Amino acid sequence: MIGRPKYLVEILRPENNNFGLLRLIAAASVVVTHAFWLTTADDAQQPLSALGHKNLGHHAVNVFFVLSGILVAGSLDRSKSMKSFVASRALRILPGLLACTLFTAFVVGPLVSSTSLGSYFSDARTWLYPIQVTAMAKISAGLPGVFATNPVPNVVNESLWTLKYEVLCYTVLTLLAVCGALRSTRPFVGVLVLSALILVRITFRPADPTNLSPIDHFARFWLLFLLGVAFHHFRATIPLRWSLLAAAVLVWWAGSATRFEPVLTFLATGYGAIMLASLPGGWARDFANQHDLSYGIYIYGWPVTQALVWFRPGITSLAAAALSLLLAAVLAWASWTLVERPSLDLKKRLSRASWRRSEPSSVVGVST
Incomplete structure (x- = not known):
């Protein structure tokens, strides 16, 4: 690319x-944050906790959802049919997740369980764990005796x-997309307006970060994800200017002690992410x-990290963070090479096959 990019597109x-x-x-960042929590069971020890009730991992997950909104909207835009889009999302998440649950249940679990091997493998929870978690029916499912004596006991994969x-x-x-709300600007703006009602909920309700409901969590994640989708939708008109990021950070700082802090944090985080991406x-x-x-x-x-602990x-938080990153990277490499990349290759083949079978009128996309 010649010259400095001026717009997101x-x-x-x-x-x-x-x-x-x-x-x-x-x-x-999430792994590092969790290492401090899992070694101490003390929220205050997590990086950036001193700046408020949001730690480094919290902000990192915010970035994940904004970027996910941009990338998934792009995937939807390129998909030849809704079937290929849904298949591509499933193939990106589920194979790697299944491999992780199988590894956790049948490799890590027997090594760190406080029960005998016979008891461990005769317990129904061991065999149900990969199914329940991969199907997202019970994402916080436990395993018999696993991590029972850790500072954060019995939590397998939070x-x-x-x-x-x-x-x-x-x-x-x-x-x-099926309803046509993403095909042009007018209905998409309607989606943004309706989603603003969620802002009212998280902005003006009594703040209690230690007791959030599933609706509160979804409000947070949907707004971050929708922000990414909006970035993609208006990509040709979203400017990339450091002066705008400075203004966003200044507004966030000014409103950080008010009820508007969540919304301002989302906006500053999202715009900061695309500026760093440039x-x-x-x-x-x-x-x-x-x-x-x-x-x-x-x-x-x-x-x-739980296994290291x-x-x-008594392992220190810094040592746990460093070793966890190293070991997780090794497992991630194996997962990418043996599971995730082959699944992506299958996704591409399915997409090409879907395109050969589909008519142009069946294409569902996100227009600018």
């Missing part, structure tokens, strides 16, 4: 942005709880684009 091709690299950094909200965001976006990426961008390890690091990070009681 100019960086949406993978070779022109750092979306993959930002997702990798966000996944690593990181996975956000996946059901991501899938829910995909589902809502799919329904909006920077030159070099070899790091190329690596992240060729080897998408972010998902694997995210889903393996928690059980890896189990095998080495």
Whole structure:
């Protein structure tokens, strides 16, 4: 690309942005944050906690959902049919998740369970775990005796709880596409206006960050995801200016002690993400684009850290963070090479087959 990009549309091709690299950094940030929590069971020890009730992992997940909105909207735009879009989303999430649950239940579990091997493998929870979690029927399911003596006991993989909200965001976006709400600007603006009602809920309700309902969580994640979808929808008119980011950060800072903090945080985080994505990426961008390890690091990070804490009681938070990142990266590489990349190849073949069978009128996309 010649010259500095001026609008978001100019960086949406993978070779022109750092979306993959930002997702990798966000996944690593979540692992680091969890390492401090899992070694101490003290919320205050998590990075950035001193700045408020939101820690580093919280902000990293925000980035994940904004980028997901941009990328999934782009996937929808390119899909030749709704069937191929749904299949591509399923193939991106479920095979890697299934592999992670099988590894956790049948490799990690027997090594760290306080029960005997006979009791472990005769317990129905061991065999149900991969099914329940992959189907997202019971994403927080436990395993018999696993991590029972850790500072955060019996929690097998808390990181996975956000996946059901991501899938829910995909589902809502799919329904909006089927209804035609994403085909032109006017109905899409209507979606934005209706979603503003969610802003009213999270902005003006009594704040209690320690007691949030599923509706509260969905409100947060849907607004972040929708922000990414809106970025993609208006990509030709979204300017890339550091002065605008500075203004967004200033407004966020001014409103950080008010009820508007969540909304201002979302806007500053989202715009900051696309500005960072516009920077030159070099070899790091190329690596992240060729080897998408972010998902694997995210889903393996928690059980890896819990296992380290189990095998080495008293391990420091920094040591746990460093070792967890290393081991999670190794598992993520294996997952990417053996499971995720082959699934993506299958997704591409299905997309080509769907295009050969479909008529142009069946194409569902997001227009500018």
